[in-house]
Amino acid sequence: MEEETETRGFLSSEQHQEEEPLLPRSMVISLYLGYFLARWGARTWEFSVALYMIYLWPNSLFLTAMYGVVESGSAAIFGPIVGQMIDRMSYVKVLRLWLVTQNLSFIVAGGAVVALLVVPDLKSHNFPVFATLVVLTNFSGAIGVLSTLAGTILIERDWVVVMSEGHSPAVLTRMNSVFRGIDLSSKLLSPVITGLIISFVSLKASAITFAAWATITVWVLYLCV
Numbered sequence: 001m002e003e004e005t006e007t008r009g010f011l012s013s014e015q016h017q018e019e020e021p022l023l024p025r026s027m028v029i030s031l032y033l034g035y036f037l038a039r040w041g042a043r044t045w046e047f048s049v050a051l052y053m054i055y056l057w058p059n060s061l062f063l064t065a066m067y068g069v070v071e072s073g074s075a076a077i078f079g080p081i082v083g084q085m086i087d088r089m090s091y092v093k094v095l096r097l098w099l100v101t102q103n104l105s106f107i108v109a110g111g112a113v114v115a116l117l118v119v120p121d122l123k124s125h126n127f128p129v130f131a132t133l134v135v136l137t138n139f140s141g142a143i144g145v146l147s148t149l150a151g152t153i154l155i156e157r158d159w160v161v162v163m164s165e166g167h168s169p170a171v172l173t174r175m176n177s178v179f180r181g182i183d184l185s186s187k188l189l190s191p192v193i194t195g196l197i198i199s200f201v202s203l204k205a206s207a208i209t210f211a212a213w214a215t216i217t218v219w220v221l222y223l224c225v
Helices: 002-019 024-057 062-088 091-118 127-163 169-200 204-225
Strands: none
Touching: 024 062, 024 091, 024 127, 024 204, 062 127, 091 127, 091 204, 127 169, 127 204, 169 204
C-alpha cells in the first residue's frame, strides 16, 4: 500500500510538472540578449575608463581617483533614490529611462574621451576645455552607472520574479544563474576584447568602438527588451 501511494504521488508530481506552462522561448532569449548587451557596455566602460584617465594624466592618478570617487559617491548617495523611483514607476517607464539614460550617458562619455584623446596636448594648450571634458566624462559615467543599477534592479529583481510566477522554483533559480553567468562572462571577456583593441590598434580606437557600441546597442535593446 505504501509503495502504491508513493508511486501515485510520484506520477502526480510528474504530471504536474508536465502540465506546467513554459515561458515563451523568444521572450526569454530576447531578455538574455538585451541583458548581455547592457552588461557588456557597462563592464567595458568600467574597465576602460581607468586606462583613459591614466593616459590623459600619465604622471598622476588624480583623474582616475577622482572618477572613482564620483562613481562610488553617486551610487552610494543616489542609489536608494533610484530604488524608490523604480518602485513608484511602471516597468515600461523604467525600461525606457534605463535604455535612454545608460546608452546616452555612455555615448556622451565615450565622445568626450575621444575628444580628449584626439587632442593629446589639450591639457597644456587649453586647460578649461580639458577640465570641462573631464567633468563631462565623470558626470556621464556616473549617470551610466546609476542607469545600470536601475536596469539590474528592473530585470534581476522584478522581471525575473514576475516571469517565474506560477512556475517551479527551479525556473527562477535557472534564470538567475543565467543572468549571473552573463554578467560574469561580460566582466571577464570585455577587458580582454578592449585590451586587444588597445594593443593592436590604439587607445583612441577603443574609445571610438565603445561609443559606437553604445550607439548601436540602444536601438538593438529596444527591439530585444
